[in-house]
Amino acid sequence: MKSKISFLFLLFAFATFGASAQTAATKPQTAPKAKVWVPDKVIPVAEFYEGGVDSLYSDLYKELKYPPLAKRNRVQGDVIVSFVLNEDGSTSSFKVLRNAGAGTGEEALRVIKLLKFKAPGYSMNATMPIMFKL
Numbered sequence: 001m002k003s004k005i006s007f008l009f010l011l012f013a014f015a016t017f018g019a020s021a022q023t024a025a026t027k028p029q030t031a032p033k034a035k036v037w038v039p040d041k042v043i044p045v046a047e048f049y050e051g052g053v054d055s056l057y058s059d060l061y062k063e064l065k066y067p068p069l070a071k072r073n074r075v076q077g078d079v080i081v082s083f084v085l086n087e088d089g090s091t092s093s094f095k096v097l098r099n100a101g102a103g104t105g106e107e108a109l110r111v112i113k114l115l116k117f118k119a120p121g122y123s124m125n126a127t128m129p130i131m132f133k134l
Contacts, residue, residue, distance in 0.1 A: 045085050045126035048117045056115070063111050066132065067103030075101055076134055079108040082127045089119040097127065104132045 046053035069075075077100030084093040094113060099105035108130045 043126070043128060045117065045124065045128070048085065048089070048120045049115065050118065060111055060115065060130065063114055064130070065107060066134070067107050070100070070102035070104050070132065071134065073102050074134060075104060076132055077101075077104070079104050079130045079132060080127055081105075081108050081112045081130065082125065083112060084123055085117055085120060085126050086123050087119065087121060089117045091115065091117065100132055108132075 043053055043056075046056050049056040051059075078098060079096065079100055080098040082093075082095045082097050083091050085091055091113065094109055096105040096109055111130070112128060
């Protein structure tokens with residue numbers, strides 16, 4: 001009886017291995033895309049950025065450098081930055097509303113100042129959340 005169970009187990013194991021080897025060989029190899037955190041809520045200022053909200057956050061996280069003090073102390077969390085988008089597309093009046101600490105607020109402020117928007121034709125207040133996660 002034990003030999004029958006062992007034989008069936010080995011047969012099943014070889015069949016599974018053979019099927020997975022065939023499917024793995026036929027899949028095309030593509031480079032995995034880096035997953036970027038995008039907030040669930042709509043950010044009105046994102047419609048004035050070239051490419052929309054996905055492009056806005058992918059460009060933002062490409063430029064973002066995790067502060068060494070925050071990395072050493074394992075600081076994680078949200079940083080919320082407020083700013084004014086002017087009529088001509090320039091930004092001003094930057095302010096950190098929520099800070100996770102250890103230099104994350106300053107880094108978020110630096111990255112937000114680098115963003116370039118299209119001219120909306122009117123000025124608007126905007127807030128942008130940035131997540132710092134190790």
